[in-house]
Amino acid sequence: MSSGFIQIIIILVLLLIILSLLGVSLTSLFSNPILKDNLGFATRWISWLWNNYLSVPFSYIWSVFRDLIWNQFVNVMSGLKRGINPYDSIAPKLPPAQ
Numbered sequence: 001m002s003s004g005f006i007q008i009i010i011i012l013v014l015l016l017i018i019l020s021l022l023g024v025s026l027t028s029l030f031s032n033p034i035l036k037d038n039l040g041f042a043t044r045w046i047s048w049l050w051n052n053y054l055s056v057p058f059s060y061i062w063s064v065f066r067d068l069i070w071n072q073f074v075n076v077m078s079g080l081k082r083g084i085n086p087y088d089s090i091a092p093k094l095p096p097a098q
Contacts, residue, residue: 019026029035076086 016026079086
């Protein structure tokens with residue numbers, strides 16, 4: 001967990017170094033009024049799109065995914081953690097060897 005966080009920090013530092021070598025100033029970039037206006041427009045448009053069209057189908061798809069796949073996955077993983085073989089219930093019962 002912490003190694004992933006350290007990798008993200010290293011990637012961000014390298015990204016800042018690369019931007020600096022390319023001569024990009026983040027201060028001047030984000031103080032640009034045209035960029036602020038464009039980002040505000042994009043944010044409002046994405047919010048409108050999500051609220052009016054995407055939230056209902058996404059919620060439905062998420063609930064189907066959660067009920068059919070995620071909950072079953074969590075149950076199997078919890079069983080494995082407790083030492084329960086998930087294939088015991090579906091494996092054919094063979095007669096004892098003679």
